[in-house]
Amino acid sequence: MKTFKAKSVILGRKKGDKPDVRPCFISLFNANDPHKTGEAPFHVLDFDEVHKIVIKQLDVSYLLPGNDIVINNLESVSVRVDGPHLFVSGKQK
Numbered sequence: 001m002k003t004f005k006a007k008s009v010i011l012g013r014k015k016g017d018k019p020d021v022r023p024c025f026i027s028l029f030n031a032n033d034p035h036k037t038g039e040a041p042f043h044v045l046d047f048d049e050v051h052k053i054v055i056k057q058l059d060v061s062y063l064l065p066g067n068d069i070v071i072n073n074l075e076s077v078s079v080r081v082d083g084p085h086l087f088v089s090g091k092q093k
Helices: none
Strands: 002-004 008-013 022-029 043-050 052-055 061-063 068-071 074-082 085-092
Touching: 008 074, 022 074, 043 085, 068 085
Parallel strands: 052 085
Antiparallel strands: 002 074, 008 022, 008 068, 022 043, 061 068, 074 085
8 A cells, every 4th residue: 555645636547448447547636626726746646457446435526527536635645456446545634
């Protein structure tokens, strides 16, 4: 498990042609609502073959236009890969 200090993250999927798994990313930001400000992420985590993302004990926002998930008000975020599953947890204010 890796833990990062970040104020917010965006989770999204990339295009992929495999039916059961997809590439996805987690972008880390120093500000809340980065999709509104246009701020660039300070770090991007890329994953090639993910079947499911499990988000534990965090309040999230689902952005319908881009199918992305935003998690704001973070102190830290932790990411763990277990086979084709990606687990995201953290501390929120």
